[in-house]
Amino acid sequence: xxxxxxxxxxxxxxxxxxxxxxxxxxxxxxxxxxxxxxxxxxxxxxxxxxxxxxxxxxxxxxxxxxxxxxxxxxxxxxxxxxxxxxxxxxxxxxxxxxxxxxxxxxxxxxxxxxxxxxxxxxxxxxxxxxxxxxxxxxxxxxxxxxxxxxxxxxxxxxxxxxxxxxxxxxxxxxxxxxxxxxxxxxxxxxxxxx
Ligand code: 5GP
Numbered sequence: 001x002x003x004x005x006x007x008x009x010x011x012x013x014x015x016x017x018x019x020x021x022x023x024x025x026x027x028x029x030x031x032x033x034x035x036x037x038x039x040x041x042x043x044x045x046x047x048x049x050x051x052x053x054x055x056x057x058x059x060x061x062x063x064x065x066x067x068x069x070x071x072x073x074x075x076x077x078x079x080x081x082x083x084x085x086x087x088x089x090x091x092x093x094x095x096x097x098x099x100x101x102x103x104x105x106x107x108x109x110x111x112x113x114x115x116x117x118x119x120x121x122x123x124x125x126x127x128x129x130x131x132x133x134x135x136x137x138x139x140x141x142x143x144x145x146x147x148x149x150x151x152x153x154x155x156x157x158x159x160x161x162x163x164x165x166x167x168x169x170x171x172x173x174x175x176x177x178x179x180x181x182x183x184x185x186x187x188x189x190x191x192x193x194x
Contacts, residue, residue: 002176003034004154013186055114055139056077057078057132072121079107097129130164151173155176174193
């Protein structure tokens, strides 16, 4: 069992609707030690990838992405879910259905922050049905940037996102993959990773 699986077993709460609550170390309060370890693990798994930019989506992906960007010493761009009045830049636009908020979000990145020459590592906290990651891949492809891979803290293996990305040929690394979880008994089982 790795450090993140152990942390999930000790701290996470399984909520109805296949939601894992890890507010005390990732989604509300941020445990810097755990986030640092997640980032180090992802950087090690992508150590051969010549990443020029880290791309994530607000808000919970940002903490991990910043830590990864810090280790790789590359800029971090986060896609926004609402258009701000103070940005007049042209934007790349995609859409993602939010698994946790049950609504469709527009997702934006200002054009100057993603270039044709960029080699992108996509980072997010959770992978469920893959909506958020697909929106980020769409935005990267609109920019003509190359997606080198996708790094995730917690993949929920019983949802389709991971399978779809792997079948589409993307390099996907998840620090913890949940095989199944049950909110009645509060049991969580992880997929074995080599
Ligand atoms: P997807 O787009 O892959 O369906 O869902 C991923 C996004 O939804 C992540 O960015 C994450 O914020 C949120 N999410 C999905 N499942 C969970 C979950 O079980 N717990 C939490 N805290 N967030 C989740």
